Amino acid sequence: MSVIFEEVSYEYDKGTPFRQPALNGVNLHIEPGSFTAIAGPTGCGKSTLLQLFGGLLDPTAGSVKVFDTVLKAGAKTPKLRELRRRTGLVFQFPEHQLFEETVEKDLCFGPLNFGLPAEEAKRRAGAALRQVGLPEELLGRSPFHLSGGQMRKAAIASVLAMEPDLLVLDEPGASLDPASRTELTELLLRLCREQGKTVVVVTHRIEELLPYADRWVLMKDGSCLFQGTAEAMAEQLPMLEKEGLQLPECMHWWHWLAGHFGLGGERPVFSAAGLAELTAKLLEQAGAGAGAEEAASLSVPAVQAITAVQAAGGARL
């Protein structure tokens, strides 16, 4: 296991009148080499959760184990160097993450801290910048003069340069255009599948990661509401919606199709194109079997749903 959370709670300003509970008995297991996506409404404790991954906060109850380092509530904080070397954390606001005078220095900061020679650090800096699709001319610039999207990419590169085993990203797609978001998702997927890195991503766009993430963690009010695959998530859709979570249109449509045509055990389809094809096929079968009346009654919601899926920008195949 890369990361194990056991009954972890976290409270800000504990013991003062400003105390604010943020996490509540969270249990979490993350397998090495897996791609996990975390979603939930704002203020549900996602960012707090991620900071616990990086050993930036000590749990106020329970224990967090990241690789071989264990942070236990009440116990003395262990040496965190090893944890930090193997964990790359990309914060929600990249402008809080860049602090050096030039982009190159910022990218080298991590590798140098972990004792790499300057030459190697610079090589990694260049490589990381190329990986996120930024031109190398930016190396000499001040990170504060980058645009929002470039800053975001530079912040991601500064973590990639450390070559961590566990990559934790807090809404990495925010402030990026759709093309860059797709590129980023592909990069993360490559790092996960080809280099065996463990990836954890917080996202507000569930539909964009639906085809890729191995596991989903849905949070609400500091607790884990759901943990499992996208398939299981689609099955439990009514329960999750009742809890007030907003799930993408394409899941609704799949859920409806699965319920109506009895697709229970099958592998779900979440892409717009895939759903459209499947719907057409099912309608054709239904039309051939039961007569035109039922097909006609189906076709209206079908058309509505397909346009809804497309409007929601549903994931590509």
Place this chain on the structure above:
Amino acid sequence: MKNRLLIGRVIDTGSWVHALDPRAKLTAMLVYAAAIILLRSWPALLLAALFSLAVMAATRISYKFYAKAAKPLRLLMLFIFILQCLTVSQGRVLLQAGPLAVSAGGLSAGGLAVVRMALFISFTALLTFTTTPGRLNQGLDGMLKPFARLRLPVHRLTLMAGLALRFIPTILEESQKILKAQAARGADLRELRLRDKGKMLISLLVPVTVGAFRRAEELVTSMEARGFVVDAPRTEYYEPSWGAKETGFVGLHLLLLAAVLWLL
């Protein structure tokens, strides 16, 4: 930061002290300060202490937080105590070690100084515990109004003071975030050697300053976008009003001052 600055944070319990006109609270604090500075004897101190505890109780904020407000200055208080003990020589000598002597008078003076200081700091924390910075600023503005006749730019000064106060927690938070970003990439302040620690803190200066300027600019833009013009007359969201409670609150403090002067 585990023990974040307690000063400047409001603890809202909804007591009548919270609702007082900020001008009344400011005036009362000034009177209180005068009383504390003037008092010289234990009976007067006892009276002031009882008075303070009673007013603190009226705010319905736990004494614990008042004590916490004075805590950061405990070393200074210790220092003052020792200094007073060793330099004031009056009455019987209680302890003698070489050239250093502690007399009964010194002990009394030291104790008096420390209790006064502790009282003063924890009691005046009441002001920030019960009043939001905005209202405090408004109160200040109201109290400085007479100086506007002398062409003192009162509004500008209080606006500046208000913004500066407002920025303290923001800048602290910002540095905290950068420290976290550095820690996440292997430079944890807690685990660094002293020399590297210094370097690390200096490296904070640039991004925090840059961040502060950026924020200030954004603030100006957002204020102007919402029609703020310096020195233009504007209505207040909260209209302070002086009533019997305000007069009573200030009156109580004046009584304390009179009693302290009488017991002097």
